[in-house]
Structure formats: structure tokens, C-alpha cells
Amino acid sequence: MSLQPADQAFARRLAGLLPEGTVGAAEPRHLEEPRGRQVTPAALLARPRSLDEVAAIVRACAAARVGIVARGGGTGLVLGQVVPDGPAPVILSLERMAALRGIWPDEGLMIVEAGMTLAAAQAAAAAAGRLFPLSLASEGTATIGGNLATNAGGTAVLRYGNARELCLGVEAVLADGAVLHGLRRLRKDNTGYDLKDLLIGAEGTLGIITAATLRLFPRPAATGTAILAVAGPEAALSLLALMQEATGGNVTSFELMHRQGLLFLDEVMPEQRQPFADRPEWSVLAEIGLPPGLDPATVLAECHEAAAGLVGEGRIASGAAQAQALWALREALPEANRRIGAIVSHDIALPLTEIAGFIAEAGPAIAALGPFRVNCFGHLGDGNLHYNVFPPKGGRAADHAGKAAQIQRVVHDLVDAHGGSISAEHGIGRLKRAELVRYGDPAKLAAMRAIKAALDPLGILNPGAVL
Template structure:
């Protein structure tokens, strides 16, 4: 028996079980994703006030066999938040559940509801003289439930880890409406299967996260940022190794930038201040967070000198003020927007073993050139091996003109990722866009285990149908 639509009959069956204000008109934003590549469909939009209402909604959907699409901030880049086919689903948005329930600075813990916006979590941590280190370009609209459901990464993974590494406990509602009260603040809890880590990264296919206990960190006493020009990606990797030897865990971020990103900024966002008159072919953005006894500018200067002796750098700029630090980071954070305005033929979020990154970048350029005349913007969180490897039409052309070649480009990039023993999804997830890629490149035993877990927890198949695993 297949899924049923979320319709007026489904809503009527919930009369008296949830307040009528739970249901809202469906605005276009709930049916869109940021890159405009998928268009969603929906029968009903529900915005519950608390976990009990979430539980009632899921129990009703499970009984009626109505598909449910959990919705966070809508910032996902692989279509996990929009259902494109099948009976119209219930969209379940936790935007009303955004409370910061507690902050425990002595424990370095914050407890927040799933609808809390990431930037608000960061602000609540700062108010307690702590740092919540998850940091993304979309942090002003992304919600922590979605960040956990997709195991979001961002610029600080090198030092603090992914969303998974920042989570101690969860409160969640399972597909049949049962509430799992796993909102522990414990750092050690060895009591069987780790349900928390099943739900993190499951993209709403196994249940709905309603709250989380999250790790905080001390705010670094002193911070510093620099842009170092490097002769090659190989030099960037060697520079990272040198930096780790010198400052250890003091490296908060280490981002690789290519000249193409600067060109795209000049083309689409000319008001963004650029640090070089002539953009370098390759450079790295290095961010340090150090204890009070260490001067970050001095450490960066020493690092530059040591790297210069080893021919790992050829030029560099060290921020001398907070405004300069901000300008460096604005540059990095606006590159995805410049990419969006140019319009990619095919975008890829991949991870490669660090030592293999230079070979991947070199071979990738050769493979793409063999397909046609394209521009490549290869940049990203090289400190943790995550590249955003995006392929664009030549200047003056439109991506629509290359639509027929897009599958070939994508296949070439992902085949190369597989050859280099990497991952076709570093931090964006699978969603609906990469389901076929997961089937092609995923380990068969892992896929079988994932399907068994899905069948056990969601036997009716109502949770985010078609995301991660084919419905």
C-alpha cells in the first residue's frame, strides 16, 4: 500500500488533537531550495508549538500513511527539504520551537529547541562567555535541528568537528509518535546502541529532532587571521602541516581559495573588498584562536617566515584589526553567493584524503577540460579535506546552454572522487539530488544496513520519502 496525500480529511482527523493555529498556509519558500533546482509539493503545512504536538502529528501521519517532510531553515543544498513527487506530504516546520531552554557555562553545555536559529544559539553562548563553534554561511537562517539532521560542517570543523561532534543528547519524536527523551548532558553514556548518532545525519528519514544538548567551548582569548599566497595546493597542504606543528589545536580554520573565486566576486559582487590588486592563483585563509599568552599576529608572522624558508608561501597579509579580519572572512563567505549568481553547470561537495587533494585537483582539471570549455572554482575547508568543486560555463555563457553536459560533468567528478577514495558528500548530505549517486558509489553492505534501519524505525515509510534512500 502506497502513501496517502495530506489533505482536508487528514487535517479534519486532527480536530481537537492539536490547535487549529498549528496549520498555516503554504508560502512559496517551503517548496523551494536555494539553488532553484527542485520544486516541492505539499498538501498541508504544520508548525507545532512543542514536542507533544509533533508527536500527535507524526502519530496521525503514521496511522494515515501520510508522508512527512521535516523542514528547518530551508538552506539545504541537496533537496532534502522538498518532496518533488508522490502524494502531497505534510510539511512539518519547527520554526515555532526556537527556545534556548538552558545554558550551563560551567558544563560548557547549551540546550536548545530544534527551531532555534544557529546565529541565536551563537549569541546565547556568547552572552554566557562561551562559544558555540558551528559556523556556516547560512547561520542567520539555518536552524539547529536541520544542522543536526544533516550533520552540518562549516569553517570550524578542523578544530571543533561537525555538528555530530558538538551534540551530547537529543530529544526526538519517532515516526510512530513516540517521544525519545535522550536529552542528556552527559559526556559518557555507554548504554547500548547510539540512537543519537542514528538520527544525526539521517536527514529527517528516521524521526524528528525536537531539541538538543550541545557542547560549548571557551572563547579563544586572542584571535588572528591571515591570507597567505601559496604556489600550489600541495604547498597549502604542507603549510597546514607546518601550522599544526607550530600552533597545534590553535588553528580554527584553514580555507583554500582559488583565483576563480576572486574573479567571480569581481564579476558579480564588486563591492566586496578584495585584498590583492591581482588575485593569486591559490591562497589560504588561516584563522587562529589562542590563549592569552600567545599573540596571534606574532604567531602568524613566525609561521609565514618559516613557510617562506620552505617555499610554501610567496606573499601574505596578516589582519591588523577586527575590521580587517571581518573583511577577510566576508570575502570567503561571499564566494558561494558569487557562485550562485554565475550559475554552475554542476556543483560538488566532496572530501578527499588530505595527501591526495593536490592530485585530485590536478587530475580533475584535466578530466573537465576533456569534456569541454568550462571554468572551475575549487575552494573550501581544505583543513578537513572538504572541497567545493564547482564547474561553470565559460564567461558570457549561460549554464542552461550546458544542461546536456551536466550529468557527464557530475559523473566525471564523482568517478574521480571514488578513484581517490573520497566521499561524494562531505557536508551537504544526500537529500534527493544525490540518491542515485549514493546507490552508485555507496558500499553495498552499508546501504543494506541503512535500509534495514529505515524499515525498522519507519516501517510505513512516512519520514521524508525519497530522501537519502529511494522510496
């Protein structure tokens, strides 16, 4: 039996089970994804306010075999939030479930609902004198539920880990409407399979996360930020090792940027202030957080001096405003990419010591396909690169669309050869399903399909995503 559409008859039945105003027509913002590549052509929108309402929606969809797409902030980049074909689904938006259910600063945790934005979660932690360290460019829109569903990464993974490492428990609704009550405030709980870790990163295909217990951390007494020109990716990794040693492992972020990205900013965002008059071939943006008694600017200056031969010109922020200006440069790169228009983008992960070799091989391999521009940047400290390929200056991505698959194959084959992953932090969604099959371990794929069949036998949860 195939999935059925969320038609008018189903809409009336569902509306009868829920408070007035919960069910209605989907708005364009619920049907789109950020890069404008695909939309959900038709869908029914449900905006529950409580766990019980989510469970009622899922039970109704299971009974009618109607697909469900859980929707957070909609900022995902692999088409996980849109259903471009097939029967019209229910878009289950968690935007009304955004409460802080509790915060325990001395325990270092808080419980928040899935619809809370990442920025709001950060603010709630800060108000209690604590730090929730997950940080993304889209944090004002991205939600905690979406962050967990995709196991989001961001700029602080080096020190604090991905979303999975920041979560102690989840509350979720499973495919039959049953509720998983997993919000326990425990650091240790070896009572069987860890279903939390199964749901995190599953992109809404195994259950709908409605709330989470999140880890909080002490706020660093002082932070320091610097941007440094480096001789290349290998020198950058040596600098990272030096900084980790000098700070006792307190490097929070270590971002690699190539000259092409800075030139893109000159081209389409000239208002963006840049710290170097001559754009360096490679540079890193580093942030450290230190305990009381240590001056971050002094530590960074000592690292700069000790790294002679690895680094060139540098700027050390003298205060919060300068640090924010340096981060604004890094965070402007995705917008500059969007304005230029990529032929194809790659979110890849590599073992740290393989990064320099991959970059050295990938550049000539792409050049052999055409006079393309490559903007390579990303979270070097955790091995995550965004390796994006663009048309020649003055060209349009659409004019080279026929080369996109060939470029992607070159990049992903090299990633695989270097022991890497074709998806570092964005997930699989619908965009990378074929790539997952091509490069995935057969035993892992078989286990994933078995888990999906066991937990969602009707196939109603985010149909067509991941598998």
C-alpha cells in the same frame, strides 16, 4: 499500501487535534529550496509549539499514512527539504520551537530546541561567556535541527568537528509518535546503541529532532586571521602542518580558494574588496585561536616567514574589522557562484594527501569535455572541497546542461579513485540518491535500508530522501 495525500479531510482531522493556528496552508518559503531547482507542489503546513504537539502530528500522520518532511531553515542544497512528486506531505516546520531550555557554562553545554537558528545558538553561548563553534554562511537562517539532521560542517570543523561531534544528546519523535528522551548532560553513557548518532545525519528519515544538548567551549583569549597566497594545494597542506605545529593544534579554520573564485567576484560582485591587486592562483584563509599570553598576529607573521617557498604575498588582519573583511571575501564565493550559474556543483571529501593529486587530474579531465571554468574552494583543513563547474565567460549554464551528468561522472569517479566521498557536508537528500547507490558500500546500503524499515516501516518520514 502507498502513502496518502495530506488532503482537506486529513487537514481537518489534524487541526482538531492541535491548538488553533497550528495547521494551515503551506507558504512558498516552506515549499522551495535555495537554488530554485525543485519545489514541493502541494503540502499541508504544521507549525507545532511543543514536543507533545510534534508527537501528535506524527501519530496522526502514521495512522493516515501521510508523509512528513521536517523543515528547519530550508537552506539545504541537496533537495532534502522538497518533495517534487508523490502525494502531498505535511511540512512540519519547527520554527516555533526555538527556545533555550537551559545553559550550564561550567559544564560546557546547553540545551536548545530544534527551531533555534545557528546564529541564535552562537549568541546564547556568547552571552554565557562560552563558544558554540559551528559556523556556516547560512547561520542566520539555518536551524539547529537542520544542522544536526544533515550533520553540518562549516568552517570550524578542523578544530571542533562536525555537528555530530558538537552534540551530546537529542530529543526526538520517532515514526510512530514515540518520544526519545535523550537530552542527558553526560559525556559518557555506554548504555547500548547510540541512537543520537543514528538520527544525526539521517536527514529526517529516521526521526524528527526536537531539541539537542550541545557542547560549549572556552572562548579563545585572542584570534588571528590571515590570507596568504600559496604555491598550490600541496604547499597549502604543508603550510597547514606548519601552522598546527606552531599553534599547538589551535588552527580553527583553513580555507582554500582558487583564482577563479576571486575572478567571479570581480565579475559579478565588484563591490567586494579583495586583498590582492593581482589575484593569486591559490590562496588560503586561516584563522587561529590562542590562549592568554600569545599574540596571534605575531604567531601568524612567524608562520608566514617560516613558510618561505610555500607562500607568497599575505595579509594579516590587524583587528576584528579586518578579519571580518577577509571572511566576507570567503563567504561571498557561494553567492558569486550562484550569480554566475553552475552547470554542476560538487561537495566532495578527500584524504588530505590526495587533494593535490585529485585537483591535478580533475582540471584536465574537465577541460577535455569543454572550455569550462572551475571554481575549486573549500575547507581544506578537513578535506572538504566544493568543486563547481561553470560555462565559459558570457555563456549560460542552461546551454551546457547536457554535459552536467558527464562532468559529474568524471569528478565523482576521480573522487572515488582517490578514496574520497561524493558528499562531504551537504548530505544525500534526493539529489544524490543514485550516486549513493553507485559509490556506496553494498553492506552499508543494506544496513541502512534495514534500519529505515525497522524505525519507519510505513515510510512516512521524509519519503524519497536518502534511500
